[in-house]
Structures are given as structure tokens and as C-alpha cells.
Amino acid sequence: MACNWDWADDFLKRGRKKYERPLYDRGLRIWKEDRWSPDSDINIGWKYNQQPVKMVTYHKDGTTTINGIQKGTYYGGNASYVILNSQSTRLTIHRYAGIQVFQRNFKFYLQEDNAPLTPAKIQGCRTCKQTGLQDSWCSSTTCWNTQVDDEGQVVCKEHPDVLMVASWRGWHYVPCEHGNNASHVIPKGEPCHYCRGSKKRDYGSKPERTQWDGTPLRLHDGKLIKSPTTLLERMMADYAEPIS
Numbered sequence: 001m002a003c004n005w006d007w008a009d010d011f012l013k014r015g016r017k018k019y020e021r022p023l024y025d026r027g028l029r030i031w032k033e034d035r036w037s038p039d040s041d042i043n044i045g046w047k048y049n050q051q052p053v054k055m056v057t058y059h060k061d062g063t064t065t066i067n068g069i070q071k072g073t074y075y076g077g078n079a080s081y082v083i084l085n086s087q088s089t090r091l092t093i094h095r096y097a098g099i100q101v102f103q104r105n106f107k108f109y110l111q112e113d114n115a116p117l118t119p120a121k122i123q124g125c126r127t128c129k130q131t132g133l134q135d136s137w138c139s140s141t142t143c144w145n146t147q148v149d150d151e152g153q154v155v156c157k158e159h160p161d162v163l164m165v166a167s168w169r170g171w172h173y174v175p176c177e178h179g180n181n182a183s184h185v186i187p188k189g190e191p192c193h194y195c196r197g198s199k200k201r202d203y204g205s206k207p208e209r210t211q212w213d214g215t216p217l218r219l220h221d222g223k224l225i226k227s228p229t230t231l232l233e234r235m236m237a238d239y240a241e242p243i244s
Helices: 005-013 087-097 231-239
Strands: 020-022 029-032 042-046 053-058 063-066 069-071 080-082 099-104 107-112 122-124 133-138 141-143 172-174 184-191 200-202 210-212 217-220
Touching (some): 087 099
Antiparallel strands (some): 053 063, 099 107, 107 210, 122 200
């Protein structure tokens, strides 16, 4: 069953308090915003911090709010900090809101399930430098078909040229096709694993992601209802006067 308000309400009803219970997942709890209201929003997060951390909030209308900003600090004040730096927070949002949160170069991105792909971007393979080949690895094999002759020496009838220096060894190395007993690199010895020898790769066709600063966002069935506001839009909202 999908994680939504109905699932959360049913989970609480099967608990002892009916309005709050542990989620049995990394110290998380699930609780109603208003314990006396049957239609109250239901939160998932850490309730018993100095200030409750609400990562996921389910609403009666079937939508979900995700949050990556925590208001206030442990030392008081009105400051806020991004809780998405914690991998546990990102995992909680993925598990209980159905949307993935990625961190790349100190920035955070949202990726919806079955997200559309970016346009194809065919370029020369950067791994093999557009040669279609890459270095391979070669090593010798081990032969165990040895015997002890009448003089007490370990010999191998399959490889009579191999000198067995110790009588207690029941095996010996068989040189590779290049005549080496030790492992070694073969420069440009096999087709590139990334472009499969075609010398070209598609560096596009990746799931589309939306950059996220952690401010609350509303979802429906794991899809963004509205894209995150840009910094310019937030600045305009702070200075623009409402029209009566």
C-alpha cells in the first residue's frame, strides 16, 4: 500500500494511543498534528527534539508535504538549517513520500519515479578518449596436475619445461600467452566497456531532476504539484505588496 494519509491513519489506529506511535525505523515517530481531529494532518519525523522535525506530512486530500528545513536551533533563536545534509533525512523522504532526494556538489535534487529523460547528448567517449579500446588485464593460470618422481622432485608431465624448485609444492604457474608468470596490463587490449567500442556515448537521456533548497513542497502520488520557487521569486514575494 502506498504511503499516504489513509495508510498513516490506519497505522495509528492500530497503535495504543491512536494519535502517536513509533515507526520502528531509525527513531522515527508518526503523530497527528491535532490529536483530537479525525482529519488532522499526520507527520513523520523526530517529534521529541527541542523542536519537532517534520520531514513528511500527509494531508486528508491525498497530498503530501516534504520538508528539508528545520526552524530554530538547539540554542534558541529564529535561525534555520538544512536537514537534508543527513542521509537519514533523504532516505525518510524517499521511503514515505515516494520521491528521491540526491545530493550533488553540495546541492540537492528531487527525482520523481518514472521521471522523463533529458534529451540525448551523443559525444565522444571520455573514458577511452574516442579510441574504442581500453587497457585489459592478463594473468597466468595455475596447474595442479603435478606428481612426485622417483627422486622426490615435484614434476608436471603436462608442462615438463617448468622447473619445480620446492618438493612440497603441488602446483605451479602456467605462463600466459604473452610468456609472463606475473599479472600484467595489456595496453588497449579490449573494447571499451562504456562505449562498447563505438567511440561514442550518450551523456544525456538521464532522469530529469529538480533542484531543491529544502523549503516545503507539496506532492501528489510522488509527483510535484508545483515546482520549487527560485531565489528571485522568493525575493519578489518578500518585497511585493499584496493587491487588495
